[in-house]
Structures are given as structure tokens and as C-alpha cells.
Amino acid sequence: MSDTHIKLIAPLNKTTTREGSAATLLRRIPLSFLLVVVVPVLAASFYFLLIATPRYVAEAKFVVRSAGNQQPSSLGVALQGVGIPGGQTDAFAVHAYINSRDGLRQIMRAAPVEEIYGPGRADILSRVPAIFSQRSFESLFKGTRRYIFVGYDSTTGISTLRVQAFRPQDAQIVSEALLTGGESLVNRLNSRAEEDAVAEGERTVVEARARVATAQARLADFRNRERFIDPESTATAGGELVSQLLLTIATLKAERSQIAAETPQSPQLSIIDGRIRAYENQVQQARGELAGGADSLVPKISTYEQLATEREFAQRALLAATQALEAARLDNRRQKLYLERIVNPSRPDEPLEPRRLLSILAVLAIALTVYGTGWLIAAGLRESRQS
Structure with missing residues (x-):
């Protein structure tokens, strides 16, 4: 009669099974994943949390x-x-x-x-x-x-x-x-x-003022030298004088013609002729002062007009420079x-x-x-x- 063998069948140790499963799971994780993912995340967690x-x-x-x-x-x-x-x-x-x-x-x-x-x-x-x-x-x-x-x-x-x-x-x-x-x-x-x-504007204003002062000084020198306040006014007055003289001469000639027609031998004719010659000489002298020579008013008027024009341009430049300076200051305040x-x-x-x-x-x-x-x-x- 053969021996009977009794085998005890008992449940496995759960602790051993879990440890084996965890070890198996760790062995299944690639080493590259641990190095590339797990280690950096653990290091970052350690740094940021602690x-x-x-x-x-x-x-x-x-x-x-x-x-x-x-x-x-x-x-x-x-x-x-x-x-x-x-x-x-x-x-x-x-x-x-x-x-x-x-x-x-x-x-x-x-x-x-x-x-x-x-x-x-x-x-x-x-x-x-x-x-x-x-x-x-x-x-x-x-x-x-x-x-x-x-x-x-x-x-x-x-x-x-x-x-x-x-x-x-x-x-x-x-x-x-x-x-x-x-x-x-x-x-x-x-x-x-x-x-x-502002510095550029002020420099322009200073230059414009210097230009005005120079033009004014040249005009003053001309007036002192020529002893004229305004040659144009003098020329106008001279022209009016010539016109009055010519009108007087025309009147005298008309009067002489009338006397000569009425009394050809009248002694007043010689007197009237003398007055006409005197007025004509005065007209020629007045015309000579206005034009015709180096000392006449024409070249003086030309010089005066040139100086006056320069002064006017300088004054306009000064006005424009002053306005530009004020505009620059206002623009700087706005900007x-x-x-x-x-x-x-x-x-x-x-x-x-x-x-x-x-x-x-x-x-x-x-x-x-x-x-x-x-x-x-x-x-x-x-x-x-x-x-």
C-alpha cells in the first residue's frame, strides 16, 4: 500500500507578491525614461518645493x-x-x-x-x-x-x-x-x-537785429552826409516847384501875347520878357538839381531807396525770426x-x-x-x- 502524501495548499504571501510586482515594474521602466524624465522632475520638485x-x-x-x-x-x-x-x-x-x-x-x-x-x-x-x-x-x-x-x-x-x-x-x-x-x-x-x-531761434534773432542795426546805421550816415531826411520828399517838393514855375511861365506868356496884340510898343513887354527868362532859368536850375548831374537827386534817391530797401528787408527778417522763436517755444511746450x-x-x-x-x-x-x-x-x- 503506497504512502499517502498530503500537500498543504496555502495562499501566497501578499507582501512578497507586492514587492515582486513593484520590482518587476521598476525593471520594466526604461533607464532612459528615468534619466530624461524622472530625475529632472524630482530635481525640479526638490528645488522649487524646498x-x-x-x-x-x-x-x-x-x-x-x-x-x-x-x-x-x-x-x-x-x-x-x-x-x-x-x-x-x-x-x-x-x-x-x-x-x-x-x-x-x-x-x-x-x-x-x-x-x-x-x-x-x-x-x-x-x-x-x-x-x-x-x-x-x-x-x-x-x-x-x-x-x-x-x-x-x-x-x-x-x-x-x-x-x-x-x-x-x-x-x-x-x-x-x-x-x-x-x-x-x-x-x-x-x-x-x-x-x-530755442538756441537756434535766438541766434537767428540776434543776427536779424544786427542786420537791422547795420542797415539803420548806413541810412543814418547817408542822411548826415547828404543832409537829407528823405530825398524822395525833397524830389517831390522839387517837382512841385518846377510845375508851379512852368505854370507861372505859361501865365506870363499868355499875358505877354495879349499885351503884344493890343499894344505892340508897350514897355511892359520887356518887363514880362525878363520875368519869363528869370522863371525859365529857375526851372532849368531846379531840373538840374533833380536830375542830370552827379550832385543831382536822382543818384541820391537811388542810393537812399537801396538803403531803405535793405532796412525794410532786415526789419522783415527780424519780425520773421522773432515769430519763429515764439513758435518754437510754443511748439516745445506742446511737444x-x-x-x-x-x-x-x-x-x-x-x-x-x-x-x-x-x-x-x-x-x-x-x-x-x-x-x-x-x-x-x-x-x-x-x-x-x-x-
């Missing part, structure tokens, strides 16, 4: 406009959209200043930048200068660019300044320093434009730029950066994209080899 220093954001809004500047119309906005600049681009000069080294120097005059963004307040990846960078102004400039942003809205003409710092008061101080520097820049631009335009703060930089209450969960998800998305792209390339290479 190490990253919170950053406070101070926001300010401002516009740069002139006294006669108007808001762009819908047509102007449409033209801006196709690359035609509008009238609100004066703010770009302030933007360039904020993003420049001069803007950093303005901040350094108001606050210790190396302390604000230095190792004492920022984590190892956020500090300025960076870990392997030298302590220099250039590295400080490149590092602070990460925490300062200025943008422009073409539809409203409003510029937005966002400054990040590791303490709320530091963010407010840096924003205030940049806005103060922008206002100083606008004032310098206004002063330079006004000085150039004078102003930086107007719409929203002053206030002290933030809570940190807005970094966005920890969003940053981790962004690292995950990038890692998955890189891994998926690499897997597709590897799969394509395998298929090409098999074929």
Missing part, C-alpha cells in the same frame, strides 16, 4: 506722452498692427533706459543691488551674480535682467514695469529707482530739445514729454514667484517632450535597420 526663495513682485504702470498728444484711434491701432509705428513710441526710450546699464547704475545709487540679489537673500540658483560668474558690473547687469521686465500695450499706450526681489521692500525700492531715472531721462530729453530749438505714473509701485503683500507647481509641470512637459522625441527617433532607426 530650496527656491520666494520672490515678491512690485508692479507699476506709466505713460510717456506730450501735452498735445492724443490717444491712438482704431485706425492708428490697426496701422500699428501692420508695422507702422504710432505716436506712443516715446515710451520706448524709457524702456531702453530701464533695460540699460544706466538704469542699473540708477538702482545702485538708491539701494545696494549686490545685497538685494546676493547670496544672503537668494538661493544658490537665483543669486546674482551666478555661481560660476565673477563679481563684476557686467555679471551684475546680466543677472539683474532676470528680475526686471518692462512691457508696452500698443492699444492703450500704457507701459508696465514689473520688478522681482526677495523682499517686498526691495522690490518697491528698485521699481521706484527705475521710475525716477526714467523721469530724469525724459526731463533731459526735454531740456536738450528746448535748448537746441514736451511727460512721464505720468498711473500706478505707483506698492509694497507687495505676498510672493508671486516662483510658481512652484507650474514650474514643476513645465519641467515635466519638457522632459516628456524630449523623451518622446528621442523614442520616436530611436524607433525609426530600429525600423530602418530591420528593413
Whole structure:
């Protein structure tokens, strides 16, 4: 009779099964996935959740406009959209200043930048200068660019300044320093434009006044030399005198003709003839003074008219220069730029950066994209080899 063997059938150990399943699952995960996806996401999670220093954001809004500047119309906005600049681009000069080294120097005059963004307040990846960078102004400039942003809205003409710092008061101080520097820049631009335009106008006015003074002096010298106040008036008076003399001669001749007809032997005829000859001599003398010689009034009148014309042109030039100067001053007042703060930089209450969960998800998305792209390339290479 054979021996009977009794086998005990018992349930497997659940703990051992789970551990084996987890180990099997880990073995099934490709090493490339661990290196490309899991490790970067874990590192990003460790940094953003445990190490990253919170950053406070101070926001300010401002516009740069002139006294006669108007808001762009819908047509102007449409033209801006196709690359035609509008009238609100004066703010770009302030933007360039904020993003420049001069803007950093303005901040350094108001606050210790190396302390604000230095190792004492920022984590190892956020500090300025960076870990392997030298302590220099250039590295400080490149590092602070990460925490300062200025943008422009073409539809409203409003510029937005966002400054990040590791303490709320530091963010407010840096924003205030940049806005103060922008206002100083606008004032310098206004002063330079006004000085150039007004200085040119004043120089033109001075030249025109000198020209008027020269013309007036030449005219005065002519009058003193020739002893004439106005040669034209003298010539007019001389012409009237000649006309009166000729009228008198004509009257005497008519009277003589009448006497000769009535009494041909009258002794009055010789008297009248003498008077006629005297008047004719006086007419010739008066005509000689008006024209006919170097000392006559004709060349003097010509010189006088030339001098008077020069004086008139100089006076008109002075009037035009004076009007141009006043117009330049008024135009400068109308086109004078102003930086107007719409929203002053206030002290933030809570940190807005970094966005920890969003940053981790962004690292995950990038890692998955890189891994998926690499897997597709590897799969394509395998298929090409098999074929």
C-alpha cells in the first residue's frame, strides 16, 4: 500500500507578491525614461518645493506722452498692427533706459543691488551674480535682467514695469529707482530739445537785429552826409516847384501875347520878357538839381531807396525770426514729454514667484517632450535597420 502524501495548499504571501510586482515594474521602466524624465522632475520638485526663495513682485504702470498728444484711434491701432509705428513710441526710450546699464547704475545709487540679489537673500540658483560668474558690473547687469521686465500695450499706450526681489521692500525700492531715472531721462530729453530749438531761434534773432542795426546805421550816415531826411520828399517838393514855375511861365506868356496884340510898343513887354527868362532859368536850375548831374537827386534817391530797401528787408527778417522763436517755444511746450505714473509701485503683500507647481509641470512637459522625441527617433532607426 503506497504512502499517502498530503500537500498543504496555502495562499501566497501578499507582501512578497507586492514587492515582486513593484520590482518587476521598476525593471520594466526604461533607464532612459528615468534619466530624461524622472530625475529632472524630482530635481525640479526638490528645488522649487524646498530650496527656491520666494520672490515678491512690485508692479507699476506709466505713460510717456506730450501735452498735445492724443490717444491712438482704431485706425492708428490697426496701422500699428501692420508695422507702422504710432505716436506712443516715446515710451520706448524709457524702456531702453530701464533695460540699460544706466538704469542699473540708477538702482545702485538708491539701494545696494549686490545685497538685494546676493547670496544672503537668494538661493544658490537665483543669486546674482551666478555661481560660476565673477563679481563684476557686467555679471551684475546680466543677472539683474532676470528680475526686471518692462512691457508696452500698443492699444492703450500704457507701459508696465514689473520688478522681482526677495523682499517686498526691495522690490518697491528698485521699481521706484527705475521710475525716477526714467523721469530724469525724459526731463533731459526735454531740456536738450528746448535748448537746441530755442538756441537756434535766438541766434537767428540776434543776427536779424544786427542786420537791422547795420542797415539803420548806413541810412543814418547817408542822411548826415547828404543832409537829407528823405530825398524822395525833397524830389517831390522839387517837382512841385518846377510845375508851379512852368505854370507861372505859361501865365506870363499868355499875358505877354495879349499885351503884344493890343499894344505892340508897350514897355511892359520887356518887363514880362525878363520875368519869363528869370522863371525859365529857375526851372532849368531846379531840373538840374533833380536830375542830370552827379550832385543831382536822382543818384541820391537811388542810393537812399537801396538803403531803405535793405532796412525794410532786415526789419522783415527780424519780425520773421522773432515769430519763429515764439513758435518754437510754443511748439516745445506742446511737444514736451511727460512721464505720468498711473500706478505707483506698492509694497507687495505676498510672493508671486516662483510658481512652484507650474514650474514643476513645465519641467515635466519638457522632459516628456524630449523623451518622446528621442523614442520616436530611436524607433525609426530600429525600423530602418530591420528593413
